[in-house]
Amino acid sequence: xxxxxxxxxxxxxxxxxxxxxxxAYSNSASDYFIWYKQESGKGPQFIIDIRSNMxxxxxxxxxxxxxxxxxxxxxxxxxxxxxxxxVYFCAETGGSNYKLTFGKGTLLTVNP
Amino acid sequence: EADxxxxxxxxxxxxxxxxxxxCSQTMGHDKMYWYxxxxxxxxxxxxxxxxxxxxxxxxxxxxxxxxxxxxEHFPLTxxxxxxxxTSQYLCASRSGQETQYFGPGxxxxxx
Numbered sequence: 133x134x135x136x137x138x139x140x141x142x143x144x145x146x147x148x149x150x151x152x153x154x155x156a157y158s159n160s161a162s163d164y165f166i167w168y169k170q171e172s173g174k175g176p177q178f179i180i181d182i183r184s185n186m187x188x189x190x191x192x193x194x195x196x197x198x199x200x201x202x203x204x205x206x207x208x209x210x211x212x213x214x215x216x217x218x219v220y221f222c223a224e225t226g227g228s229n230y231k232l233t234f235g236k237g238t239l240l241t242v243n244p
Numbered sequence: 245e246a247d248x249x250x251x252x253x254x255x256x257x258x259x260x261x262x263x264x265x266x267c268s269q270t271m272g273h274d275k276m277y278w279y280x281x282x283x284x285x286x287x288x289x290x291x292x293x294x295x296x297x298x299x300x301x302x303x304x305x306x307x308x309x310x311x312x313x314x315x316e317h318f319p320l321t322x323x324x325x326x327x328x329x330t331s332q333y334l335c336a337s338r339s340g341q342e343t344q345y346f347g348p349g350x351x352x353x354x355x
Contacts, residue, residue: 140284164341175250175334175346176287221287225341230275230294231302232344234287 140219142239151209151242153220155235158203161227167196167207168221170237176221179207209240217242247271250335250347257325258355265320265350267335276318277336277344278302278310287334293318325354 145151157165163184168176182189182196182205189196195208205222219237226233248269257263267276278291279302289302293312307329308322318337322329332351338344 140286166343168346173349173351175336175349178343178345181343219284223344229341230300231277231289231292232338236286239284 140237140239142241144241144243145212147212147214147242147244149212151207151212151216151240153207153209153238153240155205155207155222156203157205157222157224157226157233157235159224159226159233160200160203162224162233164225165196165198165205166223166232167194167205168223169216170219170221172218179220212240212242214242214244216240248335248337248345248347250333250350252350253348254351254353256353256355259324259326261325263322263325263352265333265335265352267318267320267347268316269318269337269345269347270316271337271339271345272315273337273339273345274315275338275344276312277338278308278318278320279334279336280304280306281332281334281349283332291320325352327354330354 166181167179170176180191180196193210197206221237222235223232251266274295276293279287288304290306291310293299332349334349335347
């Protein structure tokens with residue numbers, strides 16, 4: 133089909149290293165943020181979320197950091213594994229009650 | 245694990261055919277969405293619904309149409325498929341201000 137938009141930025145890391153994927157958002161009214169992981173040929177899978185009243189949230193091997201001052205969201209993956217290779221999308225409410233605004237995505241490649 | 249399903253998973257069809265992509269969720273979510281995504285590219289919202297009998301156009305213009313007659317069902321229809329419709333179509337659902345869950349997607353190839 134007709135391609136719309138830009139190809140994704142990429143991040144390449146060695147197995148066992150920590151990965152940091154960044155996302156900038158523009159709407160100061162956003163109050164809920166989500167990180168998704170999308171493996172090739174699959175739908176996006178929920179990883180972790182954070183609300184605007186928090187600045188850090190931890191899951192299993194993942195941490196999300198929210199800096200509302202500079203409108204920046206990051207996903208940290210500890211001890212990155214080959215199975216973490218995927219495209220990672222951030223999403224925000226963007227002040228809407230009905231739909232999320234998605235970032236462009238980052239392709240993470242983990243080298244063994 | 246999200247209970248949202250899409251059928252078919254893969255579809256190869258000739259130009260001019262009418263197709264319907266099915267999406268169902270068993271979570272009772274009020275909001276449902278259709279996204280179009282080309283390989284290695286961004287997600288583009290093409291339709292959404294915030295409840296039964298509501299449908300809205302998304303951010304990316306699409307020749308497809310949708311309906312929402314039941315809470316759990318949000319089918320997408322292309323009246324006359326064209327090669328430019330070749331893409332992956334992702335359905336998603338959400339309740340209130342909570343997490344949005346995606347289905348596995350339908351890969352459509354129009355010859």
